[in-house]
Amino acid sequence: MSEYVTLTINGARVRAPRGSSVLDAALEYGICIPHLCHVPGLTPIGACRLCIVEVIKNGKSKVTTSCTLEVEEAMVIKAHTEKILKARKNIAEMLVAEAPNSRAIQDIAVRCGVKEVRYPFRHENCVLCGRCVRICDELWQSKSLGFVGRGLARKVRLPFDERPDYCKRCNACIDICPMTITPCDGPMKKGEEYFCGKCESQLSMAQESPDTCVDCRLGEGFGCVRARK
């Protein structure tokens, strides 16, 4: 069995190591698929659903997240179809309405083409992407953080709300959190949240936003504002 497979993403033939995810393969080639909960090297959970793509198999299309989808030989992926772009934009709109105080999320919303936020803002300080939970467990084998509760009551918590002895105070959870960088104009007050939409003029932000956006032309495919400039 060959170690590499060849697949098609948005019409481009892409070679990727067997076992890697479609999202990693796409990013490697500079094909921009927005994502939030994915962190290279950590187990994908498919929670934010921003990286959804269409997989065409036997003439049928199925929507799934590219972070959890393993590459296969002759796979056909369409990452930026109209259906996907619309759903993705809506998800980004939901996210920014949940947590307007994150520059990363505001940035993602802009890049997904959100023009206005139709939902009332909620001022959450966590979007439950689970990056912190996984890095704590998988990188540091610490399991100091976990999810508790179900549905709207779901939260990230320390065991019994106390810092356990096995927490190494490494701060990895804070470094990786998409909520730690506030919008450029500073934190928004409750009740005064807005969709800033300014990040298109702040290209340097690419380093700070929690993904590996390469500011590419291919981003045009999903209506990326940066690419259009």
Add this chain to the structure above:
Amino acid sequence: MSVAITIEALKKQAEEQKKEENKYGKIVTLCAGTGCSASGCLSVLASLRKELKNKKLTKKVKIRTTGCHGFCEQGPLMVIEPGNTFYCHIKPEDIPEIVSETLQNDKIVERLLYTDPASGKRISREKDIPFYKAQERVVLGQNKLVDPCDISDYIANGGYSALIKVLTSMKADEVIKEIKESGLRGRGGGGFSTGKKWEFCRRAEGASKYVICNADEGDPGAYMDRSVLEGNPHAIIEGMLIGAYAIGAEHGYIYVRNEYPLAVKHSKLAVQQAEEIGLLGKNVLGTDFSFDIKLARGGGAFVCGESTALMASLEGKVGEPRPKDIHTTEKGFMDLPTNLNNVETWANVPSIINKGASWFTAKGTAKSKGTKIFALTGKIRNTGLVEVPMGTSLRKIIYDIGGGSATGKRIKAVQTGGPSGGCLPEELFDLPVDFEALTEAGSMVGSGGMVVMDETTCMVDMAKYFLKFLVDESCGKCVPCRVGLSRMLEIIKDITEGRGTEEKLELLKDTAETVSIASLCALGKTAPNPVLSTIKYFRSEYDAHIKEKRCPAGVCRELIHYSIDKEKCKGCGACFKACPHGAIIKKEKTYKIDDAKCQKCGICKEACKFEAVVVK
């Protein structure tokens, strides 16, 4: 022990059991399912036992306490054989009369018979009752033949003969071929070909394999899996044994909700009894095939009915779904190949093996074969479990079997498939009930819930109810389901409380679409169905809420107004006494409602005998 002897022994036991049964002159079959237990069948049973003992009839009359017969509306109920006499709404006081008249003198107690509401005639035989007559009870019909707590009863009725057939004369591939040819599709709602699933699991590589019975039924108003597991647990064990043999699995789990105490008790007992006589465990019936079943109790999370969440829960993890890009037939429970089927699917397996695939394909439509059990509830006369061939029209189920509206008001819609199904209007009642037809119409077969609604149901309120249920039951892992559904609930609340706008309705539709496309598991993917289908078929009700700020069904509290019609009011004061909020004031000879105090609870409307309380 050689193979032949053990299997022979089982067959012999079955024959002896049958002979034993023939010694009794009369057999009284008393339903002791959950529905009848709730309406008091246990005291009826105690009274019957006492009476038979007093009259020294215990050797002549056999009492068989069985699982649900389906006609829950009429419980407690019993069938007396020979004669097929059917008594309903039995009270413990009726027992002496039944014993002296029917059991001793073969006379019928007229007043306990079922009265057909259409013709007004009393019907004495169970098979003549329209509710049963229009059905084809392949799976459910077995319930009244067996005592779920007694394995020998099941064996006497031909139980485990399919297992014997498979173990002695069929290869694993032949079993899979038979199931594939039968066209059996997953009865839990997915509708995936059972044979194909087994084949995938058989082909998958793994150190060991698992089969799981999904009995985590959680839809509001649906209880068929519960009734089958309570009434005939051995059929499920036999089905699982056959499946395990075909797939090459060695271990099995029955994942049952802890809220179903009787199902837990009966399946536990059934597994124990099967183990005792060597039907489960090492070397089943002396063959090389080994299989064991463990019982796992679910904690009551709706999402754990989803296969990957169920497996996570079985592993002791939080019951959350995971993406199914790799199927559970390859990597399921403990990352091993796992085949999960619903209770009803498993219960169909033994009959298919015994009677052959062609028997099964003879029923149903081109793509959906066999029969399906539905839980008929809501504003319908005959509430209960019905089993019909796939392709039966909704009209037949609602009017011929269900007996039409219970209130006399026009039936306007039926909600099929539980909280993730859709609402179908009366114009579509001629639709055949099969997987494709219902999905195309924007609903689904789902696990088989059917909630019937009449004119007093507000469709927007109904969509809100199901949405609220799903918001509570969403695991919260993925954004579209957790955030999307709560946003949808927010909007629909606005609509029912008079703050709705056209833009909000558009946003509701957009959000619903995103949730159905992008959610992680089937809970989220199907969750917008109630909203989308009501917008599609009952747009006028949404428009009335949004544009006219009016609830046509008179349900949404913020949009309705109670008043007393002066002409009709006789001044009896019934409403005045009934009102818990002190909102009714005496005015001259009649009464008046104080709007500031009125909580719109509707108690005054129920209390008024002259229909003088008006809701607008």
